[in-house]
Amino acid sequence: MEKIDQVTAAVLEKIDSQGFRQEGAYNLRYNGYSLCHGNTEHITIKRKEDKQGIDVYISGETKGEQVHIPVVVAVSGMTDEVYNDFYVEEGAQVTIIAGCGIHNSGCNDSRHDGIHTFHVGKNANVRYEEKHYGEGEGTGARILNPVTKIIMEENAVFTLDTAQIRGVDSTKRETEVTMGADAKLFVTERLLTHDKQSAVSNMDIYLNGTGSSAQIVSRSVARGESRQVFHPRAIGNALCHAHIQCDSIIMDEAKVCSIPEIDAQHVDAAIIHEAAIGRINNEQLIKLNTFGLSEEAAEAVIIENFLN
Amino acid sequence: MLEVKNLVFHPVDNGIEKSIIEDISFSVEDGEMLVITGPNGGGKSTLAKLLMGIETPDSGRIVMDGVDITDYSIAQRANAGMGFAFQQPPRFKGMTVKRLLSLAAGCELSEKKCCDYLSGVGLCAREYLNREVDSTLSGGEMKRLEIATVLAKKHKLCIFDEPEAGIDLWSFSMLVKQFEQLHKEKEESLILISHQERIIQMADRIMVVRDGKISALDQKDRVMPNLVNEDTGCSCMNPAHRS
Numbered sequence: 238m239e240k241i242d243q244v245t246a247a248v249l250e251k252i253d254s255q256g257f258r259q260e261g262a263y264n265l266r267y268n269g270y271s272l273c274h275g276n277t278e279h280i281t282i283k284r285k286e287d288k289q290g291i292d293v294y295i296s297g298e299t300k301g302e303q304v305h306i307p308v309v310v311a312v313s314g315m316t317d318e319v320y321n322d323f324y325v326e327e328g329a330q331v332t333i334i335a336g337c338g339i340h341n342s343g344c345n346d347s348r349h350d351g352i353h354t355f356h357v358g359k360n361a362n363v364r365y366e367e368k369h370y371g372e373g374e375g376t377g378a379r380i381l382n383p384v385t386k387i388i389m390e391e392n393a394v395f396t397l398d399t400a401q402i403r404g405v406d407s408t409k410r411e412t413e414v415t416m417g418a419d420a421k422l423f424v425t426e427r428l429l430t431h432d433k434q435s436a437v438s439n440m441d442i443y444l445n446g447t448g449s450s451a452q453i454v455s456r457s458v459a460r461g462e463s464r465q466v467f468h469p470r471a472i473g474n475a476l477c478h479a480h481i482q483c484d485s486i487i488m489d490e491a492k493v494c495s496i497p498e499i500d501a502q503h504v505d506a507a508i509i510h511e512a513a514i515g516r517i518n519n520e521q522l523i524k525l526n527t528f529g530l531s532e533e534a535a536e537a538v539i540i541e542n543f544l545n
Numbered sequence: 546m547l548e549v550k551n552l553v554f555h556p557v558d559n560g561i562e563k564s565i566i567e568d569i570s571f572s573v574e575d576g577e578m579l580v581i582t583g584p585n586g587g588g589k590s591t592l593a594k595l596l597m598g599i600e601t602p603d604s605g606r607i608v609m610d611g612v613d614i615t616d617y618s619i620a621q622r623a624n625a626g627m628g629f630a631f632q633q634p635p636r637f638k639g640m641t642v643k644r645l646l647s648l649a650a651g652c653e654l655s656e657k658k659c660c661d662y663l664s665g666v667g668l669c670a671r672e673y674l675n676r677e678v679d680s681t682l683s684g685g686e687m688k689r690l691e692i693a694t695v696l697a698k699k700h701k702l703c704i705f706d707e708p709e710a711g712i713d714l715w716s717f718s719m720l721v722k723q724f725e726q727l728h729k730e731k732e733e734s735l736i737l738i739s740h741q742e743r744i745i746q747m748a749d750r751i752m753v754v755r756d757g758k759i760s761a762l763d764q765k766d767r768v769m770p771n772l773v774n775e776d777t778g779c780s781c782m783n784p785a786h787r788s
Contacts, residue, residue, distance in 0.1 A: 456639070484638065520635035523599055526619035527629045528649050528694075538648065542640035 239265075239273040244340050245309045251402065252336030252368040253307050263305040264291055269317045280304055280331070290320035290352075293333075297326040297358070304333045308351065313343020313377045318350045327358035327390075336368040339379040339405070348380040355386065357393040364396040371404030378406040385412045389420040391446065400427040400544070401436065410438040416477075418446030426455040427544045430463035430491070440469040444477035444506065451479040458540050459491035470498040473506025481510040486517055486543060547573040547596075547702055547734060552605035554595055554757075565591045566602070567757040573702065576731030578724075580748035581738045582772070588757040589738045590632060593706050596736070597629045598622045609701065626701030630708060632738075634691035637678045642690060645678050649694035662693040665723055667716040684711040692720065696727075702734040703727075709741045721747070745772070 238259050241249070245267060249257045257265070262280035265272045271291070274282050279299040283292045293304060310317055325331060341347040357363055371379030387395055401408060414422055422442065430436050442451050451471060459465045471479035483495045497510035517539050525535035554566035566588050573579050581589050594600040596607060598619040607615045614622055623629075637645065646662060647654045654662075660670035666689040676682065678690065688711050695703055708724075709717055721743050727733055728747060737744055745751060751768040753761040761768050 518635060520631075521637055523619060524631065524635050525648065527597060527623050527627075528698075529620050529623035529651060530648070531620050538640075539637065542644065543638055545639045 241265075241272075244311055248309050248311070248338035248340055248370065248372070249307055251370045251372075252338045253305060253334055254366070254368065255303060255305070255332075255334055257305050257307055261303060261305070262293075264293075266306070266308040266317075266319065268310060268312050269315060277302060279329075282306075285320060288320055289318060290322070293321065293323045295323065295325045295329050295331050297328040297361075299326075299329040299331050301330055302332070304331060306333065306335050308335075308337040308349055309340070310337070310347050310349050311340040313341050313347055313373075313375055314345030316346075316348045316350075318352070320352045321354075323353070323355045323363075325355065325357045325361045325363055328360045329358065330362045332364040332366070334366045336366070336370070337381055337383075338370045339373070339381070341371070341373040341377045341379050342375040343373075344376045346378040346380055348378075348382070350382045350384070352384040353386070355388065355395070357387065357389045357395055359390045360392045361390075362394040365398065367397075367399045369399075369401040369405050369408065371406065373404075379404060380407045381405050382409045383411070385410075387412075387414040387422075389414065389416045389422065389449075391417045392419045393417065394421045394423075396423045396425075398425045401429060403429050403431060405430075405436070406432075406434050408436045408438075410436075410440075412438070412440040414440075414442045414451070416442070416444050416446055416449040416451065418475075419448040420446055421449070422451040422453075424451070424453040424455075426453075426457075428455075428457040428465065429460075429540075429544060430457070430465055431460040432463060433461065434463040436464070437466045438468070442469070442471045442479065443474060444472065444479055445474045447475045447477070449475065449477045451477075453479070453481045455481075455483045456485070456544055457483075457493065458486045458488070458544060459493050460488045462490045464492045466494045466496075468496045468498065469510075470500060471508050471510075472500045472502060473508050474502045476503065476505035477507070479506075479508040481508075481512075483510075483512040484543075485514040486540065487514055488516065546575055546610060547736075548606075548608040549596070550606045550608070552592070552595060552607070553603045554591060554600060555603050556600075565757050566595065569605075569754075569757070569759055571752060571759065571762055573734045573736060574749075575701075575734055576728075577749045578728045578735040578737065578747060579750050579752060580745050581736060581752045581754055582740060582745060583754040583760070587755045589754050590706055592754060593629070593704050593736070593738055596704060597627060599629075628695045628698065628700035628703040628733075630691050630695045630703070630705040632706040632710060634687050636680060636682070636687065640678050641675050642678060643674045645690070646694060646697050650697040654697070658697075662697050663690075665696060665719070666690070666693045667719040668693070685713055685716065688712050689716055689720075692723070696723065700733050702736065704736045704738075706738045707740070708737065709739060709744060717741075717743075745769070
């Protein structure tokens with residue numbers, strides 16, 4: 238078993254809510270190389286030959302297994318670009334826990350671009366959790382630019398749960414989903430920005446198959462002088478249902494721009510969007526004050542639950 | 546014991562000073578139930594908010610158990626033993642019923658405890674514990690949950706602002722039982738703002754607030770006979786509407 242240093246262990250704790258262990262199917266990418274990895278009977282992880290990254294093969298017999306593929310960047314001045322491809326066979330049921338943590342204690346920028354492609358077979362059910370986090374006392378920026386492509390076959394189910402907890406100076410997130418017949422997509426995006434951070438999230442959902450459905454929930458909190466831009470698009474090319482909901486809490490000097498777009502290219506495409514940006518509700522604060530919570534404590538509780 | 550002395554509140558709205566509360570004084574004894582009633586817009590809810598510190602009076606003092614709490618914040622009043630149930634409780638996206646009750650209680654509540662509080666207000670606990678306190682709950686469910694949050698902690702004084710509003714008849718009976726129980730235990734002083742005859746009937750004393758002033762304050766038996774002649778803002782209290 239590989240020895241993991243204290244900084245890395247602390248970052249892993251932040252980005253892997255299930256707890257990272259060197260057991261089952263896993264791959265820990267550390268400062269641009271694979272520190273350790275393991276396979277199981279049903280899940281095989283192979284290093285790519287032509288470029289940085291891994292191919293993960295998940296067989297149809299997989300029922301309820303987890304794959305942990307965290308990334309830790311702990312050096313200043315590093316740019317790490319990695320391509321991970323997932324091949325999920327028909328009928329598989331799997332939870333993939335990814336996430337990236339940057340510990341930058343230097344003065345140069347540290348950057349990780351994770352390009353993930355999921356090929357989800359018929360009737361397969363995938364839950365993908367991804368947490369992004371930055372820390373370190375250095376002046377160098379912590380930058381994360383994830384690209385997620387999901388190709389869903391008939392009746393596949395994909396749950397995408399992404400969260401940027403704090404400490405990421407700049408992020409540009411690109412997500413593209415292509416859905417087959419009766420495929421179901423659930424997206425939950427949670428984002429917290431502070432200080433002078435900036436975050437952009439673009440999401441294109443193509444509902445191509447008859448009976449496909451997508452539910453996209455985006456919740457964010459912008460504090461300090463941070464900036465956020467959301468642009469989720471649902472494109473209905475068949476009989477389908479989609480619901481986009483963007484909710485943001487804006488604080489201090491922050492700026493938030495939310496542009497949900499719905500595009501019906503078929504007469505039976507039913508697509509809805511809701512978007513709201515606003516301060517913390519004063520009535521909520523007062524209610525929590527009546528429980529004996531101070532202003533600061535009440536604010537923290539509201540944010541914590543909103544992003545829960 | 547709560548003592549309210551010469552409370553005055555003249556908020557400025559669009560540059561015009563309004564008279565909302567005009568020199569109100571009264572007291573609530575330990576274990577007493579005082580029901581405040583009166584016409585809509587008379588200042589009842591504003592008075593309740595002044596007591597809890599949600600609004601700040603222009604003058605007057607509020608004293609609880611001999612301590613002047615007029616300058617206390619809402620949280621300080623809460624920590625001094627005051628509880629408050631809102632007429633229109635706010636919703637919280639992402640917060641579960643269990644979490645809200647735990648925050649209200651000031652400690653992490655067990656499922657069993659949560660169930661006790663929820664069933665006390667007619668909510669089936671199993672269905673609700675992990676539900677979010679958001680727009681998926683109906684107005685009636687929100688009101689019952691609001692009352693449960695106040696019941697989840699021991700207070701010296703609890704203020705309920707129209708607890709019956711938006712609650713169905715069956716739940717209302719349960720609520721009345723809860724208030725009767727609280728009243729019987731005599732451990733908490735209760736101020737209820739209400740138009741409901743069944744709630745008014747439970748009072749030790751009744752205070753009628755009209756045009757920002759107390760128009761009557763006395764034992765229930767003395768105020769009740771006159772109430773039916775007053776326009777309290779509630780159809781059920783008005784004989785003309787009773788048919």
